[in-house]
Amino acid sequence: MxxxxxxxxxxxxxxxxxxxxxxxxxxxxxxxxxxxxxxxxxxxxxxxxxxxxxxxxxxxxxxxxxxxxxxxxxxxxxxxxxxxxxxxxxxxxxxxxxxxxxxxxxxxxxxxxxxxxxxxxxxxxxxxxxxxxxxxxxxxxxxxxxxxxxxxxxxxxxxxxxxxxxxxxxxxxxxxxxxxxxxxxxxxxxxxxxxxxxxxxxxxxxxxxxxxxxxxxxxxxxxxxxxxxxxxxxxxxxxxxxxxxxxxxxxxxxxxxxxxxxxAKGVRGLKTQATPSFQNLIAFFNTASGPLQDVTVRKAVQAAIDYDGMVAALKGSVTAASGVVPNGLIGATPGLEAHQNTAEAARLLNQAGYGPGKKQLTLSLTYAQGDDDQQTFVTLLSSALKGLNVTLRAKPMQWDAQWSQGKSGDPGKRQDIFVMYWYPDYPDAFGWFKNLFHSARPVSFNLTYLDDSGVDAAIERLPRLVATDRPQAQAAYAALQRTLLVDKAVAAPLYVQQYQRAYAxxxxxxxxxxxxxxxxxxxxxxxxx
The missing domain is CATH 3.40.190.10 (Periplasmic binding protein-like II)
Structure with missing residues (x-):
């Protein structure tokens, strides 16, 4: 999927x-x-x-x-x-x-x-x-x-x-x-x-x-x-x-x-349709175990990702992400676009004891089998990390196996980076935060394994604000994204999909x-x- x-x-x-x-x-x-x-x-x-x-x-x-x-x-x-x-x-x-x-x-x-x-x-x-x-x-x-x-x-x-x-x-x-x-x-x-x-x-x-x-x-x-x-x-x-x-x-x-x-657009007897979506691809970093427990390493991986190269390679099927929330929903926040910075990635890795000239780092990543777009991300990231003395062990998996591994009660069996798409349950951004970043036991879709009472409280305020004070809700969404993505670096939004359908x-x-x-x-x- x-x-x-x-x-x-x-x-x-x-x-x-x-x-x-x-x-x-x-x-x-x-x-x-x-x-x-x-x-x-x-x-x-x-x-x-x-x-x-x-x-x-x-x-x-x-x-x-x-x-x-x-x-x-x-x-x-x-x-x-x-x-x-x-x-x-x-x-x-x-x-x-x-x-x-x-x-x-x-x-x-x-x-x-x-x-x-x-x-x-x-x-x-x-x-x-x-x-x-x-x-x-x-x-x-x-x-x-x-x-x-x-x-x-x-x-x-x-x-x-x-x-x-x-x-x-x-x-x-x-x-x-x-x-x-x-x-x-x-x-x-x-x-x-x-x-x-x-x-x-x-x-x-x-x-x-x-x-x-x-x-x-x-x-x-x-x-x-x-x-x-x-x-x-x-x-x-x-x-x-x-x-x-x-x-x-x-x-x-x-x-x-x-x-x-x-x-497909040039094949007689077929129709095509392209539509901006509310669906984005996100890389979730394991904050609870392994090398990505260190926020410095998480920020290094964020900096190593070739966001612009990925959008260019996918040729119109995706657009750049600015934070977690896609355009068209309350909470969409300009100014959170990320760009590759390999020099900064190397500096951060060295600070953590890894990277060029220091100890080699190995990271595990799981992603969707059969998804060419995710494969493009994996190829670009693997190449960027290789130049930083980091080996990426990326494994394509069917979803049942990938999700089961991510939810494992044994932290030692989990992956370092979990890649998946997300979209809203109803036309509001709340679902991203409630499901992906709110603490939960047992683990479900909160595959950063974040357990932060301050973040939980900020998430729980969102529905009331959306119903009663839209400007304040927008500000709350923006602040929460900066906390999660910039300060804590728990994930990296990679791109927003452009749906491309072909049919009879x-x-x-x-x-x-x-x-x-x-x-x-x-x-x-x-x-x-």
Whole structure:
């Protein structure tokens, strides 16, 4: 992936096939195309089938199976209705009222009501996994009638944005068909969503990993031309995905390398789309063990990175990072751009007892297997460090192995540098800081292993400031980034991605929405041939 690097890949050789998994009607349309929409992805798709805790690659499928109260439109920077048709907030931002859409049914046939929606949100909060933190402000949820949800908050928060989150905001039926436990039901590849598609088959570990089928009675309807089935293929090699696109075996490739994307723009029968994203690549330094415990060494590695060379080499597929937060979100801060300074890197390494003329240093780094852009970063960094008497042992890994190593309870088994992408859970920068830099036990995505009460307190203030004082929130985000990146040097933001998609020319209606990274809302597409 690694797109977010929230994925856990499937171990090669293991295969689990689940068919007829969902209670929703799965059938071919009476008219229209019979071929499925085939999405080629460079890692496995499904890590976690539970909509409460899902926090990984499966977003590309889950956003077609489950729905939330609202959806964010990145093009207009506005929140739009989805399962809620309207909403209001009190002047103090602490009471929000949502009116639910009428006539919606879950794939198991049960009707959407305020009581069921409340139960799903409360279950997500209780399980406290994935992006459940987005609901931290919620004190109580009332259901005065079957169509109305009233949220009373502990502090002001932008609940319209929160309810549009790409993770953690799904509304689902908490009752498993047949009366068994929901978790066990979901883990077998079933779903209890309200979206236009439902799980038809799941082939864990296989190239064609997941198939979705049409939900006949979807509330959004099927008038006009639609894809009635969807396939997700795990294709690690970009050149293979490119050939499959050209031969018509796949419909959509989420990311090509710059050379292939440039080629795709000139191929008859294909379409391309480039969109600025909210997704960036970050190198996280191990502050808890190994040589990078020393802030001087961390600053030396920061100075050795060829940021400008990386952007140039990737030829328009990325832009320079200025801090952790990409442009377009509160917290984006100009003036934090980094540039390579090998002389300063050598000075700092010498100060720490390493570098030219002193003791050799060896650092370990893990990154995403099959990601050409990350490979470019690794190649440039390895070359720069070699000239500084530092050996970089870089290992490409499937995400499950990389993340497992990073989360290891044995500090001696962890890496020195962990490379992964990140993007917001809802259209605000809070997710970067809450997930990546706030202390956490056990380790999850805070792969710098930072444990700093002052940083934690600054992070915890952010949602209130965003809801009540945007200028102060902007200042707080800027100050926190300077603390983390300049003073403590716990990470190095490397670049911001420019999404470059290539897809079949017969697909109409595709619009990239960076608020839902790598998601294709297939029901919105209009296949023409």
């Amino acid at each position: 690694s797109w977010r690097m929230r994925a856990v890949a499937i171990t090669a050789g293991l295969a689990l096939t689940v068919t007829g998994c969902s209670g929703g009607a799965v059938r071919k349309a009476a008219s229209g195309p019979t071929r499925p929409f085939v999405y080629s992805y460079n890692l496995n798709v499904v890590t976690d089938w539970d909509p409460a805790t899902s926090y990984s690659n499966e977003i590309i499928a889950m956003q077609n199976i489950y729905e939330s109260l609202t959806r964010y439109d990145a093009a207009t920077k506005s929140v739009r209705p989805l399962l809620a048709t309207r909403w209001t907030s009190a002047p103090d931002g602490r009471t929000w009222t949502f009116t639910l859409r009428d006539g919606v049914r879950f794939h198991d046939g049960n009707a959407l009501t305020s009581a069921v929606a409340k139960a799903s949100i409360e279950r997500t909060i209780k399980l406290a996994g994935g992006a459940a933190y987005i609901w931290d402000a919620v004190k109580t949820i009332d259901t005065p009638d079957p169509r109305t949800l009233v949220f009373r908050l502990k502090y002001a928060a932008p609940l319209d944005l929160i309810s549009a989150s790409d993770y953690g905001a799904y509304i689902y039926d908490t009752t498993a068909p047949g009366g068994g436990g929901l978790k066990a039901y979901l883990d077998k590849g079933h779903d209890t969503g309200t979206g236009p598609y439902t799980v038809a088959s799941w082939n864990k570990g296989q190239e064609t990993e997941l198939r979705l089928g049409q939900v006949k009675d979807y509330w959004g309807g099927w008038s006009g031309s639609h894809y009635t089935s969807v396939e997700f293929r795990d294709t690690p090699q970009v050149t293979t995905a490119w050939q499959q696109l050209r031969t018509g075996d796949v419909s959509f490739v989420g990311r090509l390398n710059p050379q292939l994307f440039a080629q 020319g017969g697909i109409g209606g595709y619009t990239d929405n960076p608020a839902y990274p790598n998601v294709v809302f297939v029901h919105d597409l209009r296949p023409t041939g």
